[in-house]
Amino acid sequence: MKIDVLTLFPAMFAGPLDESIIKRARDTGLLELKIHNLRDWTHDRHKTVDDRPFGGGPGMLLKPEPIFEAVESLKREPAKVVLLSPSGRKFDQSIARELAKETDLLLVTGHYEGFDERVRETLADDELSIGDYVLTNGALPAMVVIDAVVRLLPGVLGDDESSRDESFSHGLLEYPQWTRPAEFRGMKVPEVLVSGNHAGIEKWRREQAKLRTEKQRPDLME
Numbered sequence: 001m002k003i004d005v006l007t008l009f010p011a012m013f014a015g016p017l018d019e020s021i022i023k024r025a026r027d028t029g030l031l032e033l034k035i036h037n038l039r040d041w042t043h044d045r046h047k048t049v050d051d052r053p054f055g056g057g058p059g060m061l062l063k064p065e066p067i068f069e070a071v072e073s074l075k076r077e078p079a080k081v082v083l084l085s086p087s088g089r090k091f092d093q094s095i096a097r098e099l100a101k102e103t104d105l106l107l108v109t110g111h112y113e114g115f116d117e118r119v120r121e122t123l124a125d126d127e128l129s130i131g132d133y134v135l136t137n138g139a140l141p142a143m144v145v146i147d148a149v150v151r152l153l154p155g156v157l158g159d160d161e162s163s164r165d166e167s168f169s170h171g172l173l174e175y176p177q178w179t180r181p182a183e184f185r186g187m188k189v190p191e192v193l194v195s196g197n198h199a200g201i202e203k204w205r206r207e208q209a210k211l212r213t214e215k216q217r218p219d220l221m222e
């Protein structure tokens, strides 16, 4: 998969995407990730990317020209242009699975009060929000999307890192798990898990996942 990111804060991407599984995906060529500075598509001495909103109001908006020029020069068919903003559809595991089927993504991250509406109307194939809270810019949302999507790409997770039975894979939260020691400070592992009765273990785990979801995320049960 190829992912291009358009941002005013390229340095924010150094670190989170240079470690562990995402780093391995980049090293093995399963992911080609490029971070682009929006200011590279400005032509004035001050590299202006923002301006005041028509009709007044607080703050500044991202101007259309630099973003249009950047997207037009970066977009390769069949790349999907995705805006990151609080007014996007709520990103979740099913959308992550959806995006993992794409070959090329162009993530456009916001800043200030957001985008000139013509960016949304004309350039965006999709718009995603990572949650109902306001961040200082769209860099972290882009990294969240990249992490959730790339780990689903075939060959990225080793067999000991499966995405098979994890949270949201069956619409439920994950069942509780224990590892050695079987007893720690008097706290024992549930008998069923050391019983060797695999059918019993599967049944118990499904029940636990349901109980946890009902308690923590009843909205998921609907």
Ligand code: 4FV
Residues within 6 Å of the ligand: 084, 085, 086, 110, 111, 112, 113, 114, 115, 128, 129, 130, 131, 132, 133, 134, 135, 136, 137, 138, 141
């Ligand atoms: C955001 C979110 C988010 C809003 C103002 C950047 C900031 C600034 N993006 N999911 N939540 N963006 O808060 O995606 O433009």
